[in-house]
Amino acid sequence: MFEGGSLDTKQIHFPLLVTMLIAMMLIHEFGHVVASFNFGLKPRFLGLGIYMFQPIIFTDTSDAWELKRGQRVVSDMAGIYFQLILGAVLSAWMLFFGVNLTLLIVSVINIAxxxxxxxxxxxxxxxxxVTDYIGINNAHEKTFSYVKNLMFRKILRKETNFQMPKLKPAARKFFIGYSFLYTFSIAFFTSLGVLYLFAVLKSSALNKNIDLMKSAYSQGNFADLGAAFTGLVIGQLVPLLFLGLIIIRIVKYMIKTIKKR
Structure with a gap:
């Protein structure tokens, strides 16, 4: 399975890997479908989409708002529950029939x-x-607005048009705690992303790929040029683009929210 500390890709059955990953996504969505039918709702459709720059399979369960709060939470978590069952089946299979590298990779991706x-x-x-447990929609916007409102009142001594959602005491405490955690996570990961951007820009790997491209181009070695360009795109440019777009989106959202006073 591992030769010289590296992964032996020859033991990976790629068609099976792709098939099982698709099956994993379908099993997840099947969990939502089963939960919806169990509570008397019929999902509208099963579709494909892109989220966080990766393909996803999703189930339209918009009518779930008709359910009680506890039922909505169960419906939300049903996909994860079915994935846990899948993980248990994969673990049992490898326990009785031996570890298979393809199944092991699927198991790790399933856990992730x-x-x-x-x-x-x-x-x-x-x-x-969380949204269904608290009992509010647009939790992201409202939690950030709550923290912004608190900062405006406590630090700038200015009032905003924010109105605290009407919640039960326990849900209210949860909402306040979630608001601070969400705002902190946004600030933390944005800062981390900015630091990573600078690290990538200053990394020797970036300069190395650029130098390799220049050298290969000057020598007319288009094979090495293509390899260096691929390494540059996959290793540096794609992560830079990904993080850059996320940071821009976060900053624009924060500016938009702050302006709503």
């Missing part, structure tokens, strides 16, 4: 997907579960 879906700050299942 579960963790990401539990993230309450991205617009994933964890976020929708």
């Amino acid at each position: 997907a579960i963790v990401l879906n539990l993230d309450p700050f991205l617009r994933s299942d964890g976020y929708w579960a």
